[in-house]
Structure formats: C-alpha cells, structure tokens
Amino acid sequence: MLQLLVVAVVLGAVAAVSIHQSTKEFRDIAGGRMLSVAESLASTPIVREQLAAPQVAQVLAPDVDRAVALSGATVAEIVSPNGRVMVSTDPTRVRGDADLGDSDVLGGRGWSGDVDIDGRRSIAGHVPILDTDGRVLAVVTVSENYPSTWMLLSDAGARLLIYLGIGAGVGAVGSWLLSRRIRRHTLGMETAEIAGLADHREALLHSIAEGVIAVGNDGRITMINDSARALLHLEPDVVGTPVAESGMDAGVREILLSPGDVEDVIVTTSTRVLALNRRSATSRRAESRGQHIGSVTTMRDSTELASMQSQLTSHKSVTDTLRAQTHEFANQLHTISGLAQLGAYDDVTTFVGTLTRRRAEISESITAHIGDPAVAALLIAKTSLAAETGVRLTLDPSSRLRALDPALSTDVITVVGNLVDNALDVSRDHGSRSITVLVRDDSTSDVPDLCVEVVDSGPGVPPEKRELIFSRGVTSKADTPGGRGIGLALVRLVSAQHGGTATIDDAESGGARFRVRMPLG
Structure with missing residues (x-):
C-alpha cells in the first residue's frame, strides 16, 4: 500500500507539472492572440468613427461579435476610460463596470494578462483607441476563459493520459512484485513482526x-x-x-x-x-x-573455575609427592628390615645416616636460598616428585627469596608449581631429564620485582607458538580432555594480574626457558 501510495503521488506530481505547463502554454498563446484580436478591432475605422454614436452598443455590436467569432474568444468589449462597458458580446454587461485588473492600457499601451470576469479567470488583451492628440478615447478588451483541469490534461495530448495509465499499471504490478519479494526475504513476516523479532533478539542476546x-x-x-x-x-x-x-x-x-x-x-x-x-x-x-x-x-x-582447578592440581601434586615418598620410604624400610634380620646393625646405622644426610641436604639446599616457607616446601616436594619420575630438579644457586605476603606467596606457588609441572611433563622422556629452577627477588632496584625461571630439557617451543602457548593452555598429560590444560594459561593470568609478563625463549641446554616477572611494589 505504501508503494502504491508513492506511485499515486508520483503520478499526481506528473499530472500537476503537465497542468502547469499546459496553463503556461495557454497563457502565452491565448494572451498573444487576444492582444492581436484587440488590436485588429481597435484599428477598424468604423469603431473609431462610431464611438460617439448615441446607439453605439447596437451599431458596433456586429463588429465585436465578428471579432469573437473569428478568434474564438469568450468576450469582446469596448470600455470607456472611466471603466464603463460601452459595447459587449454579452448584452447583460453593457453599461456595467469592467474589471481591467492590473492593466496599464489607460496609459496608452497595449497589455495582456489575467483578469476576473464574472468570477471566471480569463486571459485578456487590452488595446487603447487614441485620438490624434494621443488621448485614450476607449479601450478594446478581448478575453478568453481558462480551460478546466480536465481540458488542460486533454489538451496536453491523449498520449499523456495513456502514459499516466501505463505508469499506474506498471507501478501497481511493480508494487505487487516488490511486496512478494520482500515477504519472501522476510519469511512472510510483516514489519511489526520483524521489529518485534529484532527486539526479542536483542533482549535475549544481551541478557x-x-x-x-x-x-x-x-x-x-x-x-x-x-x-x-x-x-x-x-x-x-x-x-x-x-x-x-x-x-x-x-x-x-x-x-x-x-x-x-x-x-x-x-x-x-x-x-x-x-x-x-x-x-x-x-x-x-x-x-x-x-x-x-x-x-x-x-x-x-572460567577464571574462578581455573583457579579452583589449579588448587586441585596443587593438592594432587602434593598427593603424588606423598605417594612417591611413601613408596620410597617403604623401600627404605624394607631395606632396613632386611639388614636387621641379617644382624647387620652397623649397616643399618650407616644406611639411616645416609638417608638423613640426603634429606637434610635437599632441604638445606632449598631453604638456604628460599626464605618463604610455602615456596620452599613446594620446591622440596617437587624435588622428591621429580626424583621419583627419574628427573633431576635443581635450584639455581643464585636464587634468593625473602618471606612474602601470604596472598603473593600463593600466587608465586601457582606460578612455580605450574611451570615445574609443565617442565616435568616435557623432560621425563627428553634430553638430560633435568630441570633448573631460579626464584629471585630484587628489592634493590627502583622497581623491585620477582623473577621466576624454569629451564627444562624438553624439545623446546617453536617461535610461532610461543605467544599462543600461554593463551591456550597446553599439556602432555593423557588424562586431560582434548590434551588441553590451563597450567600455562594460569601462569600468564597471575603474572598479568600483578602487572608482570610471562615469556619463553630457548635455553642453552636445548630445551625451553620460561621466565615470569612480577613487580613487588
């Protein structure tokens, strides 16, 4: 319906333009003709001779009627200078007042333009009748009524009406086809239904x-x-x-x-x-x-879920460490029991002393550099777990760490634990099967920071994957669904939350070096 309305408006505009053009053309042509007829009548000798005749209306009536008949005008009149009708093709207008409109014919010049005759708009031509002194004796007016709108359209040509009809038909058919196409593209829904669907879609998506x-x-x-x-x-x-x-x-x-x-x-x-x-x-x-x-x-x-999973992983790591230690202690107890049954009590003493020294050496090698109890305990446990799996975990001698705030200590444990676990996964079957851990805080610089480095003996990380390995956590554990974990992802997350960085490069031993820096300020 809207499209049909647009077509109707366009056709109406075309018709209005056509009427305007026809009206202008009629004014130009008819105005010139009326002026010519008026000039011809004003120059007729009998008209000039009989202007003062007592029965001028009857004497000059045939000449005025002849002018109308020959020109197709509606009304022809002779008007006195004071605006009184002297002669007219319409007897009822004789002795009446004539409306000369905007005419300046009384100034002695011919004029053509629009006038109002008995309430009808007309185009008129006015020509003065002058005496030898140039004085206006009378005015000849010849006018023709404007045609009706239908006549103007008809005068514009039958083809215009045909074109308007064809345009209306084409517009109606086009509107119908367009409506079908739109309904097909909108699945038969109307505009109100589409708007409602869009509103529900936006509300659903954003909720x-x-x-x-x-x-x-x-x-x-x-x-x-x-x-x-x-x-x-x-x-x-x-x-x-x-x-x-x-x-x-x-x-x-x-x-x-x-x-x-x-x-x-x-x-x-x-x-x-x-x-x-x-x-x-x-x-x-x-x-x-x-x-x-x-x-x-x-x-x-999944940030909170990842954090919980990290905690569960840490607990599982501790459990695995305890299980490994239990297995190791069981073997050692079996050895001690066997030596006692053999009566080799000196060997028992020597064996227990060796175990004690080894345990003390591991603890002292870590606690001498790591002052935070939680981080130290984690490294001791990871050292035992690594030994159980055949991997040697070494703390870099340059490591040093003071006691940390409990919240920061927890984050450091998350970083160190996940990096060591990742290193264990890739080192147990590659190279020298060794891991080196560096934990160092620097409180002497202008911006004190904490550095954690873990070097493994694995195959390394290709340069093109070094950015994504932190974005998409990767693990080699077979029990992880899809082979994808979040350990390294958590490392990056924790470091970023402290305003730090997590990077990877190649180690001199051929494996990968994971480095995390976190500001302490």
Missing part, C-alpha cells in the same frame, strides 16, 4: 550471561552482546570492525578466525580464563539455505 560474538565471512564482527564486550574489554562500537583490528587477545582472535568448529577451548586473556565454543553459521532462508554466512562463538568466564 545471556555467556558472551556471544558473531563473525561474518569477511572476518568482521557482525554481532556481539554485552557479556562478550565485558569479557574481551571491547568498545561498544566494535560491530563492523575486522577481528584482526579489534584489539582482542591473540588467542581469542585465532579461535574466532579458525576455519572449523571448536569445542571447549581454554583461552586466557590478560585478566581472564575463557572457555570458547565456535560453530559455523548457515543461512536458513529459502533461496540461500545451507550457505555459510560466518560463525558464532560463545564464551564463558
């Missing part, structure tokens, strides 16, 4: 606690809800921005632009641990059903 972000085939963000913007720290006007230029973390960008579907991938940003799921999106419209139109990625904040 979901999980983040939702859609990316088109061109790599641009097409939709993002409030939760996703908050999780990724993006601006409100990010829609339409290419993912590569959005400013989000590299790990998230990789998932959003990956070619296939992704399920429960752990990605860490500078402040959060996120679980991402990505699915390809296809069109559901009839004409493009099944066509790939982009992807939709959902994300949920």
Whole structure:
C-alpha cells in the first residue's frame, strides 16, 4: 500500500507539472492572440468613427461579435476610460463596470494578462483607441476563459493520459512484485513482526550471561552482546570492525578466525580464563539455505573455575609427592628390615645416616636460598616428585627469596608449581631429564620485582607458538580432555594480574626457558 501510495503521488506530481505547463502554454498563446484580436478591432475605422454614436452598443455590436467569432474568444468589449462597458458580446454587461485588473492600457499601451470576469479567470488583451492628440478615447478588451483541469490534461495530448495509465499499471504490478519479494526475504513476516523479532533478539542476546560474538565471512564482527564486550574489554562500537583490528587477545582472535568448529577451548586473556565454543553459521532462508554466512562463538568466564582447578592440581601434586615418598620410604624400610634380620646393625646405622644426610641436604639446599616457607616446601616436594619420575630438579644457586605476603606467596606457588609441572611433563622422556629452577627477588632496584625461571630439557617451543602457548593452555598429560590444560594459561593470568609478563625463549641446554616477572611494589 505504501508503494502504491508513492506511485499515486508520483503520478499526481506528473499530472500537476503537465497542468502547469499546459496553463503556461495557454497563457502565452491565448494572451498573444487576444492582444492581436484587440488590436485588429481597435484599428477598424468604423469603431473609431462610431464611438460617439448615441446607439453605439447596437451599431458596433456586429463588429465585436465578428471579432469573437473569428478568434474564438469568450468576450469582446469596448470600455470607456472611466471603466464603463460601452459595447459587449454579452448584452447583460453593457453599461456595467469592467474589471481591467492590473492593466496599464489607460496609459496608452497595449497589455495582456489575467483578469476576473464574472468570477471566471480569463486571459485578456487590452488595446487603447487614441485620438490624434494621443488621448485614450476607449479601450478594446478581448478575453478568453481558462480551460478546466480536465481540458488542460486533454489538451496536453491523449498520449499523456495513456502514459499516466501505463505508469499506474506498471507501478501497481511493480508494487505487487516488490511486496512478494520482500515477504519472501522476510519469511512472510510483516514489519511489526520483524521489529518485534529484532527486539526479542536483542533482549535475549544481551541478557545471556555467556558472551556471544558473531563473525561474518569477511572476518568482521557482525554481532556481539554485552557479556562478550565485558569479557574481551571491547568498545561498544566494535560491530563492523575486522577481528584482526579489534584489539582482542591473540588467542581469542585465532579461535574466532579458525576455519572449523571448536569445542571447549581454554583461552586466557590478560585478566581472564575463557572457555570458547565456535560453530559455523548457515543461512536458513529459502533461496540461500545451507550457505555459510560466518560463525558464532560463545564464551564463558572460567577464571574462578581455573583457579579452583589449579588448587586441585596443587593438592594432587602434593598427593603424588606423598605417594612417591611413601613408596620410597617403604623401600627404605624394607631395606632396613632386611639388614636387621641379617644382624647387620652397623649397616643399618650407616644406611639411616645416609638417608638423613640426603634429606637434610635437599632441604638445606632449598631453604638456604628460599626464605618463604610455602615456596620452599613446594620446591622440596617437587624435588622428591621429580626424583621419583627419574628427573633431576635443581635450584639455581643464585636464587634468593625473602618471606612474602601470604596472598603473593600463593600466587608465586601457582606460578612455580605450574611451570615445574609443565617442565616435568616435557623432560621425563627428553634430553638430560633435568630441570633448573631460579626464584629471585630484587628489592634493590627502583622497581623491585620477582623473577621466576624454569629451564627444562624438553624439545623446546617453536617461535610461532610461543605467544599462543600461554593463551591456550597446553599439556602432555593423557588424562586431560582434548590434551588441553590451563597450567600455562594460569601462569600468564597471575603474572598479568600483578602487572608482570610471562615469556619463553630457548635455553642453552636445548630445551625451553620460561621466565615470569612480577613487580613487588
């Protein structure tokens, strides 16, 4: 209906322009003709001779009627200088007042223009009749009524009416076809239904606690809800921005632009641990059903869950250490029991002394450099666990660490524990099967910081993966679903929360060197 209304307005505008043009053309042509007829009548000798005749209306009536008959005018009159009608083709107007309008004919010049005769708009020509002295004796007026609107349209030509009819028909058919096409593209929904659907879609998306972000085939963000913007720290006007230029973390960008579907991938940003799921999106419209139109990625904040998992991992590590120590103690007790049964009491004393010295050496080698009890205990436990798995864990002699605030100590334990666990996983079957740990605080510089370095004997990390290995936690443990963990992701998260950094480079021994720096101020 709106389209038909537009067509009607256009056709009305065309008709109005046509009427205006026809009116202007009529004014120009008829005005010139009326002026010519008036000049011809004013120059007729009998008209000049009989102006003063007593029965001038009857004497000059035939000449005035002849002028009307020959020109097609509506009214022809002779008017006195004081505006009184002397002769007229309409007898009822004789001796009446004539309306000369804006005419300046009394100034002795001919004139043509619009006048009002008996309430009808007319085009008139006025010509003065002058005596030998140039004085105006009378005025000859010849006028023709303006045609009606229908006559103006008819005068514009039958083809105009045909064109208007064809235009109306084409507009109606075009509106019908356009309506069908629009309804097909909108799945048969009307505008109010589309608006309601859009409102419900926006309300639904922005009320979901999980983040939702859609990316088109061109790599641009097409939709993002409030939760996703908050999780990724993006601006409100990010829609339409290419993912590569959005400013989000590299790990998230990789998932959003990956070619296939992704399920429960752990990605860490500078402040959060996120679980991402990505699915390809296809069109559901009839004409493009099944066509790939982009992807939709959902994300949920797993920071607290990751922290709990890290704590559980730490407890599991302690349990494994205790289990290893129990196994080691059981072997040692069996040895002592056997020596006692053999009566080799001196050997028992020597064996126990050796074990005591070895334990004391391990503890002293760590506590001499590490003043924080929790970190020292962790390194002692990890040393025993490493020995059980056949890996030698050594504390760098340059290590030094004072007692830390309990909250900071907990974060340092998380960093050291995850780095050592990662090093154990990659070193147990590679190279010299050794790990070197450096923990050092520097409180003498202008910006005191804490440095943690763990060097393994594993295969190392390729340069192209060094950035992503912290964004997407990787583990070699077989019992981790999908082979993906969050240990290294937590290392980066903890360091970033303290304003620090986590980096990887090649170690001189051929493995990888993980270095974490955190400001202490």
